[in-house]
Amino acid sequence: MKKAKVLKKLIEDTGSIKAFAEKADIPYTTLYSILERGVGKASVDNVIKICKTLGITVEEMEEMAKGEIMEKNKPATIAAHLDKVKLTEEEEKQLNDYIQFLLSRRKK
Numbered sequence: 055m056k057k058a059k060v061l062k063k064l065i066e067d068t069g070s071i072k073a074f075a076e077k078a079d080i081p082y083t084t085l086y087s088i089l090e091r092g093v094g095k096a097s098v099d100n101v102i103k104i105c106k107t108l109g110i111t112v113e114e115m116e117e118m119a120k121g122e123i124m125e126k127n128k129p130a131t132i133a134a135h136l137d138k139v140k141l142t143e144e145e146e147k148q149l150n151d152y153i154q155f156l157l158s159r160r161k162k
Contacts, residue, residue, distance in 0.1 A: 056092065056093075056119055057092070057093040057094075057115055057116065057119040058088065058089050058090070058091070058092045058093050059119075060115055060118045060119050061088070061089060061093065061104055061108070061115065062089045064108050064110070065085075065089070065104075065108070068108070071085060071086065071089070074107065077107055078103045078104055078106075078107040079103060080100055080103055080104070084096075084100060085100075085104070088100060088101075088104070093115075101115075
């Protein structure tokens with residue numbers, strides 16, 4: 055998946071592109087252009103602003119574009135269905151360890 059496509063989906067998941075542009079302190083027309091023409095033509099500062107506002111790193115955006123990591127909303131969807139699944143003690147421990155790993159990667 056291309057980087058602009060990843061960003062567009064993540065931005066649309068937060069609400070409107072226009073509202074996101076304001077939150078990221080980027081003119082709407084600039085953000086729209088980045089999403090339509092591609093990240094490669096954007097300034098580094100704008101790409102960083104977009105990623106920071108989304109709560110991801112530039113590296114994570116690149117990994118998502120390569121399909122190396124799940125999109126951000128997938129774990130939440132999986133977790134919502136866990137109440138229908140009986141996990142073993144070991145599986146619960148592994149799941150909790152993974153959650154702790156994800157939380158430890160957050161910027162403080």
